[in-house]
Amino acid sequence: MAEIALVEAVQLALARAMEEDETVLVLGEDVGVNGGVFRATDGLLARFGDKRVFDTPLAEALLAGISVGLGAQGFRPVTEFQFMGFFYPAIDQVANHAGRLRNRTRGRLTCPIVLRAPFGGGIHAPEHHSESFEAMFAHIPGIRVVIPSSPARAYGLLLAAIRDPDPVVFLEPKRVYRAPKEEVADDGTAAPLDCCFTLREGNDITLVTWGAMVQETLAAAETLSGQGVEAEVIDVATLKPLDMATILTSVEHTGRCVIIHEAPLSGGFGGEIAARLADRGLVSLTAPVKRVAGFDTVMPLPRLEEHYMPSARRILAAVREILEYA
Amino acid sequence: MTEIASFAIEYRRFLDPDGQAVQPLPAFAQDPADLIPLYRAMVLTRSFDAKAVALQRTGRLGTFASSLGQEAVMAGTGAAMRPEDVLLPSFREQGAQFLRGAAMTDLLLYWGGDERGSDFAGPREDFPICVPVGTHAAHAAGVALAFQLRGEARAAVCVLGDGATSKGEVYEAMNLAGVWRLPVVFVVNNNQWAISVPRERQTAAQTLAQKAIAAGFGGVQVDGNDVIAVRDAVERALEQARSGGGPTLVEAVTYRLSDHTTVDDASRYRDDAEVSARWKDEPILRLRRHLTDAGAWSKEDEERLIAECGEEVEAAAEAYLATPVQPVESMFDWLYAELPGDLAEQRAGLVAEAGLAGGENDG
Incomplete structure (x- = not known):
């Protein structure tokens, strides 16, 4: 293949x-x-x-x-x-x-x-x-x-x-x-809608993301693994309707969550996930939920776009901050 | 100078405001008896509108858009269509919808705030009322494309107002219909007023019909208070569409004798004198004069028809008022083919809340 x-x-x-x-x-x-x-x-x-x-x-x-x-x-x-x-x-x-x-x-x-x-x-x-x-x-x-x-x-x-x-x-x-x-097997098999995909299992922190940020997040998770931190990486895949159960189950055993998206922070879909964690997962959390997102600016023209989009480095900085909570 | 394009817009009228034929009538109108169903459709629509406004004024119906004065556009369009065609109305086409088989009770349910009112038992493929102005023009193009792809001799009819012709989306749909020669007819109900903005402030174009020319197909203007002219023009356009000849725009020039809707007060922006003057052109009077002059309609016929229509409308209103409210959870039940998990949770919450509220009421 x-x-x-x-x-x-x-x-x-x-x-x-x-x-x-x-x-x-x-x-x-x-x-x-x-x-x-x-x-x-x-x-x-x-x-x-x-x-x-x-x-x-x-x-x-x-x-x-x-x-x-x-x-x-x-x-x-x-x-x-x-x-x-x-x-x-x-x-x-x-x-x-x-x-x-x-x-x-x-x-x-x-x-x-x-x-x-x-x-x-x-x-x-x-x-x-x-x-x-x-x-x-x-x-x-x-x-x-x-x-x-x-x-x-x-x-x-x-x-x-x-x-x-x-x-x-x-x-x-x-x-x-x-x-x-x-x-990719071209066998006509569909993937399930309305369901998150857990791409990497880990017990220390849950990283929730979608789209192109999945690659950056997986790269960050790889780096963390080398440092002894095992991150669970969830690709949301269907934003609406949201499969919150998969995210909640993960956070129940990691106690920590960082949400990564490229879209602007305010009003971004990460806010919805964070709110649902506050509603349903608060007792599992041992640290605040952190969002790594684009800025609330206009998407810059290409010379500055690398500085706009969340990078593995920016994700790692957020993860370290969250891991500092005992 | 070399002229590389030119066009003319034809204006068509068969009956003048006195009901006199100004040119030979089309076949369907030659025997006055054949015009009685059209007359009845207009009278029924006017009865319905009057009842709906009365229901709204007494707090038993929501906001409603009357078609007073424009009954010929609706009856002419509805009568020109075949059952297998598809109507895409805006929100003032009840007269056409009734001829298509939509029940008066259904439309009362819709304006009374119940989604089941758009689940017409009759014309199953017709679109529901479209409130966002002109956004259904593209749906009509899509429906017409479906007919074309399946090789079916059917056509889509999209009814728009004069205001809608200012919208880009309407031109987008007309443009596509022109390029692909789609079987669609755009009927513009030019009733002179888009809420408070008069026709001359809507566009500098001489006619609305000529907007079709830029999209590469024909437009015709008809006297929209002459039901024979409307039916004839829409029928011709539909025949052309069904036989692969592409789209047509029919501009029906009429007048909105009522407020825009029951929440509008047209006295804020137009003179009563203007409205009064327009009553002499209204379409029902015109056809009645024609039928009476031809000896095909008597005072007794008129009284009987008014009574019949009144009864029919009353029965529909009673059926509407007697229809129980839907279960609260129905707001979830038609959103998707299958209710997704996160919505199932919200639905359960609402059902529990409604159960509690019911309990309180019982106590």
């Missing part, structure tokens, strides 16, 4: 889903002939034809809106937003329609759609191309927010998202689009 990158795993999952279900469509700007700006849809037009793969006019609200219409008619569109920074005009459709259609019609019309977007910094992209606003989506009722962090999970979670009968916002950390690679 060959090792593939995350973006190739996305492509593999799309092809598999289109193969197994003819109602699965791919829509977006430049997803057809060009195969997507990151090549996530490369080859799909040639393989499945122009009745399944659509280059749309350049209009993001429209992309989400036609997906809602197609979804209500029983299609399963997988719609690409070129960069998360261009997703904002479509939030109206997600919040006012996609997340509400099943509820407001009492199940008469449903919205089995997937809205994909690459997100996050670290690839020296132009302005508006590096943002992380997953927390805005996580606040919207009726949808799922899913973020893979490795090629295998991208493959499995995207298949699960496409097969899911409800709308999914699927955010792909583009900093890890090309590397690291791993072996």
Whole structure:
């Protein structure tokens, strides 16, 4: 089995889903002939034809809106937003329609759609191309927010998202689009939604993260292990709805928790996890819950972006501070 | 100078405000007896609107948007559609929805604050009312794309207001419909007022119909108080759409005789004299004159119809008022196909709270 990158795993999952279900469509700007700006849809037009793969006019609200219409008619569109920074005009459709259609019609019309977007910094992209606003989506009722962090999970979670009968916002950390690679079996097996993945077990501290920060966190955990500290690393994967049980169980035996995300600190999804720990896990905690996050600034242009995004070093500093509590 | 593009917008009317035919009537309108169902649909809508406003004024219905004066747009559109087409209304299209088979009780439930009101027993694929203005235009394009992909001879009908034509999303949807020749008809109910903003402050364009030209398809303006003109234009547009000829925009020029909704007070921004003057153009009077002149309608017919519609509306209102409130936990039960774990916890909390409150009431 060959090792593939995350973006190739996305492509593999799309092809598999289109193969197994003819109602699965791919829509977006430049997803057809060009195969997507990151090549996530490369080859799909040639393989499945122009009745399944659509280059749309350049209009993001429209992309989400036609997906809602197609979804209500029983299609399963997988719609690409070129960069998360261009997703904002479509939030109206997600919040006012996609997340509400099943509820407001009492199940008469449903919205089995997937809205994909690459997100996050670290690839020296132009302005508006590096943002992380997953927390805005996580606040919207009726949808799922899913973020893979490795090629295998991208493959499995995207298949699960496409097969899911409800709308999914699927955010792909583009900093890890090309590397690291791993072996992915293209056997059509979906990964579970609504569930965290424990990537590394440890008894001393729980590190909770998602997206591209998983790599930084695993690197920090490796360093800590060399210093005799065993960190448990949890990839949240589905932010909404949140699998808090896995996080609480981990914190019950470690007593410490640091949450790491690239998005701005205030109002970030780490705050929700910290609040639930305060609500349900306080008696297990032997130290404050610490968040390592982006600053409450505008995402800087590439010359300074390395200083914005949490690094393994910044994670280690937070962990050391937390370990100082007896 | 070389002219590289030009266009003209056609205006269509069959009946003048006195009900006189100004040109040969289309086939469906030649026998006056065939127009009676359209007349009935308009009268029923007006009865319904009056009842809904009365229910709101007496605290038994929430905010409601009357279609007073615009009944011809709704009846003409609804009558032009086939059952297998899909209607995507905004929030003033009850007249069209009734012709599609949506129950009056359902719409009262919706405006009365109950989600079950959008679970129409009749037109199962029709969209529910769309409150965020113009956001349903893209849904119509998506529905039309679904028809096109399946090779079905069906069309989507999206009804918008004049205000909605200022929204970018509406143009985005029209643009796509033009490029892909989607089977969709955009019906613009130009009732002159978007709450307090008049049509001339909405756009500098001469007509709203010509907005279709920029999107690469045809637009037509009709007298929106002439139900024959509305039905004829929408029917032609639908035939074109179903046969692969692409989209059309039908601008129906009418007038909102009521407030925007029951929470609006139009006297704050428009003269009563303007409104009074518009009553002479209203659509029900026009068709009644036409039918009466043709000997197809009598005073007795009118009285009987008013009584029938009143009874039908009363029965619907009684059924609405007698519908029990949904269980509190129903707010969770249609959010996802299966309730996720963290929501199950919240639901259990609400059920427990409601149980406690019930106990207190019992005590």
